[in-house]
Amino acid sequence: MAASSSIRTTGSKCTPQMEQGRHVFQILGYSRFKGMGSAMTSFIRSRSFAIGGHNWAIRFYPDGFGLLDEQETTDFVSVYLELLSYGASVRASCDLRLLDHTTGVSSSMHNTETREFRSHDMSRYAPHYADFMKRSKLEASPYLHDDSLVIECVVTVTKEPHVSETRLFREIDVPPSDIAEHIGRFLGEEEGKDVTFSVGGETFTAHSILLMMRSPVFRAELCGSMKEATTRHIAIEEMEPAVFRALLHFIYTDSLPDMYDCEEDCKNEMIRHLLVAADKYAMDRLKLICERIIYNSLGVETVADTLAFADQYNCEKLKDDCLEFMASSDVIVMDAVVATQGYKNLKKTCPSVLGDVFERRVKLRKI
Structure with missing residues (x-):
């Protein structure tokens, strides 16, 4: 029934x-x-x-x-x-x-x-x-x-x-919050947009009030020397248009854009670039979301590269997960990690991080 x-x-x-x-x-x-x-x-x-x-x-x-x-x-x-x-x-x-x-x-x-x-x-x-x-x-x-x-x-x-008389609760159903949906609609509308970005040859327009609300870095830029201008033009270097487009999508919707049509390697690369953008614009929630996605794809072939990446961009939780993966792996798995190009690069660029790996392995053996 x-x-x-x-x-x-x-x-x-x-x-x-x-x-x-x-x-x-x-x-x-x-x-x-x-x-x-x-x-x-x-x-x-x-x-x-x-x-x-x-x-x-x-x-x-x-x-x-x-x-x-x-x-x-x-x-x-x-x-x-x-x-x-x-x-x-x-x-x-x-x-x-x-x-x-x-x-x-x-x-x-x-x-x-x-x-x-x-x-x-x-x-x-x-x-x-x-x-x-x-x-x-x-x-x-x-x-x-x-x-x-x-x-x-x-x-x-x-x-x-004193116990009151029994009464009937008359509940009013309240729908879930739809503020993200309403704000997200402005992403595709030109009305009210007052700042223009030039990224890798492409032009993007946005609402400065939303950018300042979501990022302290954007707030500093937009409230700086150009604050008297009616329309603001900002050039962004060293960022792909697709990454900036994903960054704007998150600013307006608090979610990542769909990446169903991307190959796995392409998706992983996009997430790494998006994490770099989140770090640049001090968007901590986006940065943590990217860290979690990267962690979920952690494996023998990627752990060394990921460890170097996490160390470079101060991703402490992701770095700790990589150290734990390498420290707790058995000899066969660790041999496979050592054979990767990522490990060779890590050895050259971040030798101090490898010291953390070996220190953890020693501690685990003592337990």
Whole structure:
């Protein structure tokens, strides 16, 4: 059975729901509460406050108390948030803060990330440590003023998420980008062309704005001394008309022209010339495309010539591929490479590159 060309798609959305509240607990006559001791019952508790449908309170131990550990806390004051609601299990976070009396701004002393508070065990308290602040530090700080201490607690309760109703997705099909097609049409049109090139006896016209957009070298040339001219004439030396024609095709279409009617050797030669042009005009994408095509035709007869070519035009990836081909070849294949004219030429023109080949072969033998 053939698959349907149109699939009905529905969807829903989950959104987290939170409720946040703040409780301010002011302790007057702080010094009068010192010496209560560090027993479980030696604390001052705020009035209960409701946030997220649950009741909470702040516990203050002036002589410290380790609710959840055996730590010695007599040199500290301890502060805890407590979940009071019976039989409750709540996902929440809390931020315990002290008010700076000189600035009127509170500072965070402890921040608990969202976790489970359960009323039936010790998880109902936060934080999980008793050393909220050293007593000596507190008493020398601006948090204590006129024997008054203000504790703020911000509680954020994560509630049941809201899930939207199921709805039908109405998708609008968007065709793929056709900008290259539209720009490519200008290649065959004379309207708006404002620069002329003379290449090997042939004349080419083009849109300078496209050339400057695609090549920093063309941009420098066209924005240089001739920028005031209405029509610009540029002569290009040492390039075949067919190569420049392929270069313009890529500039306008971001693709190579069809070469189906070319012989393989002719095609390979064209790609090499096109790579040279791409290097000259700093068109990196075109250069890499040419490198890939050249690599795909790499073989015993061509690897040495290709290595010399890659070294000359700074094609690092292609050069590395050639070195790898030669370094990993067996003795018979390497003998065939050495017998080629390309290898003889490489030996004369780039002897240092051969050193890289032999160095790699030595490394491979050690592995």
